[in-house]
Amino acid sequence: MGTDLFDAAAMYEDDYLHFFATPDASPTHGPVVGSAYRGGDAADLVWRLLALSPGMTVLDLACGHGVLANELAARGCRVTGLDSSTVFLDRARADAAAMGVEVEYVAGDMRALPSWTGRFDRVVNWTTAFGYFDDATNRAVLSEIARVLRPGGRLAMDLDNAAKFLMSFTPSRITASRANGDMLVDRNHFDPVTARFEVERTVVRDGRARRLTFVKRLFAFPELRDWLTAAGFTDVAASGEDGHPLTAGHHRMIVTATARVTG
Ligand SMILES: C[S@@+](CC[C@H](N)C(=O)[O-])C[C@H]1O[C@@H](n2cnc3c(N)ncnc32)[C@H](O)[C@@H]1O
Numbered sequence: 221m222g223t224d225l226f227d228a229a230a231m232y233e234d235d236y237l238h239f240f241a242t243p244d245a246s247p248t249h250g251p252v253v254g255s256a257y258r259g260g261d262a263a264d265l266v267w268r269l270l271a272l273s274p275g276m277t278v279l280d281l282a283c284g285h286g287v288l289a290n291e292l293a294a295r296g297c298r299v300t301g302l303d304s305s306t307v308f309l310d311r312a313r314a315d316a317a318a319m320g321v322e323v324e325y326v327a328g329d330m331r332a333l334p335s336w337t338g339r340f341d342r343v344v345n346w347t348t349a350f351g352y353f354d355d356a357t358n359r360a361v362l363s364e365i366a367r368v369l370r371p372g373g374r375l376a377m378d379l380d381n382a383a384k385f386l387m388s389f390t391p392s393r394i395t396a397s398r399a400n401g402d403m404l405v406d407r408n409h410f411d412p413v414t415a416r417f418e419v420e421r422t423v424v425r426d427g428r429a430r431r432l433t434f435v436k437r438l439f440a441f442p443e444l445r446d447w448l449t450a451a452g453f454t455d456v457a458a459s460g461e462d463g464h465p466l467t468a469g470h471h472r473m474i475v476t477a478t479a480r481v482t483g
Pocket residue numbers: 228232281282283284285286287288302303304305308328329330331345346347348349352
């Protein structure tokens with residue numbers, strides 16, 4: 221699509237899984253995004269915040285390699301995972317099979333979801349999987365989420381907590397490293413005019429280096445609350461990774477919202 225700010229296919233592929241999806245991998249992604257929860261912990265939090273129950277239809281939007289989607293399916297939800305990375309979806313399907321759970325994995329683009337109007341009880345969007353585009357397009361993604369939720373359905377988004385994130389800003393950082401010397405080295409730039417965090421990443425693997433860039437938008441809660449409200453949501457709230465009301469000390473900002481019931 222024409223609104224790409226970076227090449228997502230170059231970012232979300234095998235090297236990413238090498239650093240972030242293996243048992244001994246470092247779980248950090250940015251300056252300091254923290255990793256207060258992963259897999260089952262994230263599922264516990266979502267379960268509580270979204271009042272999930274077995275049988276509910278859940279869309280994991282930008283599901284990546286399916287850690288949360290597979291876990292929610294294991295707990296009895298009817299889960300659909302959508303992502304643009306076929307490499308990640310292959311891994312998600314393989315892990316689902318190994319776990320003995322069923323998840324509908326769909327290759328797609330969050331900017332234009334399939335004809336799923338009103339289909340889901342819940343949507344989850346996890347680990348900063350929002351804010352990759354210009355603002356008009358980011359807002360269009362929220363409208364797409366509102367469209368695929370049933371009226372009264374609920375959304376949870378897990379994003380960087382901008383306050384904490386910027387307090388921990390460093391111009392460069394080794395974001396991940398492995399015992400054999402492989403590493404990810406990031407040069408970071410924050411543009412306060414666009415509120416975009418821009419990263420030039422060098423991937424060093426097996427002695428070879430590769431460059432890529434990625435961009436993500438940072439949000440103060442009131443801005444995202446207003447965007448969600450304009451997109452058709454009510455009851456927009458923010459908590460940290462422990463599920464308590466958001467503070468500047470939390471690593472993560474978990475935003476929950478309810479699709480407006482009209483008429
Ligand atoms: C930071 S990862 C998070 C993945 C997953 N939610 C998790 O918690 O591990 C962001 C994900 O967004 C996906 N993505 C990027 N652009 C996308 C797009 N336009 N449509 C759908 N997915 C996209 C990437 O492939 C990647 O899996």
